[in-house]
Amino acid sequence: MAVNLDLAILGLLTNGELHGYEVKRRLHELPGGVLRTSFGSLYPALGRLEGRGLVKVAEPAAPQPRTSVPLSGSLSGEAAIFRSRRAKASRSGRRKKVYAISDDGRDELRSLLLDNVEDDRTFLLQVAFCPNLTSDERLELFERRRDALATRRADPASSADADFYQRALLERYGDGLASDLAWLDRLIEHERTHARGAPS
């Protein structure tokens, strides 16, 4: 789904400007391998987001040295000259494109964070980037998710005419649901405890 990728990209960009390659790396660093993607989907996604005005391309910065930056005062002036020369001279040269989130992008991110509490993968991303919500919103998000999972649990599914392995799958599913519900309860508890204006 494009939703997941959009959510992740926008979420990452709230922590600072990034270029595509770096976005991909951070994506793969998310806990539990929540979202793995490839350049073939990442770059088009960035392009779509740019087209919708949710991200904007920042001024391409000077190439930042990876190790041991020898930054004396006199050198920084040279770097600035180098950068501006680069910026003009690099036509037809492929340079880093640094993306930043826009105000519309922040709105969209908030919308994505609060929507659609049903999809499992999406919800993990919502948790990963929920610091962009207020404590109250987080609480509401977690509670809606809990209710959604509780509903799933209620449905009896198929217990009749199931062999050993199907019963094993059903058992695993139930355990996973219970575990997730407990996890959500802990998140909710944390949110209530740390909320602004928390009851004494």
Add this chain to the structure above:
Amino acid sequence: MAVNLDLAILGLLTNGELHGYEVKRRLHELPGGVLRTSFGSLYPALGRLEGRGLVKVAEPAAPQPRTSVPLSGSLSGEAAIFRSRRAKASRSGRRKKVYAISDDGRDELRSLLLDNVEDDRTFLLQVAFCPNLTSDERLELFERRRDALATRRADPASSADADFYQRALLERYGDGLASDLAWLDRLIEHERTHARGAPS
């Protein structure tokens, strides 16, 4: 992935002939909502499987009554006549297409059941239809899966510079892995206990 749908369709057909609509229903009855799909992907998938010779279209059967089948011995003869009449008369009429698995389909199913132990969704389907394997093969499948999960667990991922919610996600992921490993150990234990020629 087409693999999942193929696996599920072939697996379901080992329990008897089915038409597409019924395949979809059974699919949604699988424990834990392992695979939900739509007609728009199901029918093309059936067509592909037929094109590859993995399933074949069986003689369209007579419309089977949904409730209270009055099957006396004398009626079965009438049903056969009715069916053959239907088969000819229904040109241009859209009738049930009943699919059956072929020998090649069984081979493909076995291959799919034993392959690719990395994908989470696929593995659940492999468990659901693993009765089509021998006990030894099941054991090997489960052990390979356990090793794969154990490898995932080893990778430290990102624990540095993680906020509360990222740590919560990481914790949830770790718990899920541990739970799955325990579940697999139970499956493995069951397989060893019930294997043909199990050691005393």
Add this chain to the structure above:
DNA sequence: GTCATCATGTAAGCCGTTACATGATTGC
């Protein structure tokens, strides 16, 4: 100056979803 890595893209093919269209069966 060369190789590995960083970095950005494009193109082909596949597959899935959604919406639409059509027809048959059954219950009332």
Add this chain to the structure above:
DNA sequence: GCAATCATGTAACGGCTTACATGATGAC
């Protein structure tokens, strides 16, 4: 006979994967 459901398909669209192409940077 009418509505709901059963049943099969097609078409449009979008997005993901894989593979390919290209160029810049840094280490040695």
